[in-house]
Amino acid sequence: MWTTDDAVRRAVLHRLDMLDRAAGQADPTTLLPLARTELRRLADGWRRLLTTHLADPDGRCEACQRGRRWPCQVWRAAHEQLIGEGLPHRARSGPLRHPSRLVANPADRAG
Numbered sequence: 001m002w003t004t005d006d007a008v009r010r011a012v013l014h015r016l017d018m019l020d021r022a023a024g025q026a027d028p029t030t031l032l033p034l035a036r037t038e039l040r041r042l043a044d045g046w047r048r049l050l051t052t053h054l055a056d057p058d059g060r061c062e063a064c065q066r067g068r069r070w071p072c073q074v075w076r077a078a079h080e081q082l083i084g085e086g087l088p089h090r091a092r093s094g095p096l097r098h099p100s101r102l103v104a105n106p107a108d109r110a111g
Helices: 004-025 028-051 073-082
Strands: none
Touching: 004 028, 028 073
16 A cells, blocks of 8 residues: 555656656757756755755754754755766766665665
């Protein structure tokens, strides 16, 4: 039986897979409008996520458990993905990591 968490996880991973396929296979007339829409959505999503992970007056992340020092893991991941030292995007043959490995279903680990 699927839970709401499963449905959300599957929907997000499906969307990421669709975007990967479009980036590799879509023709320019389809890809350009999709890219414009998705780049705006990506930037807005990062901004919303990062605003929840601001430093408090003690230099700790307000959103992370156990009040991790800022910059927290979310800000470090944003820096790595948006600015990072990795390979230029065009030199990559695919995503840096497969999204299903990043967002593992806790039920998959039980066994």
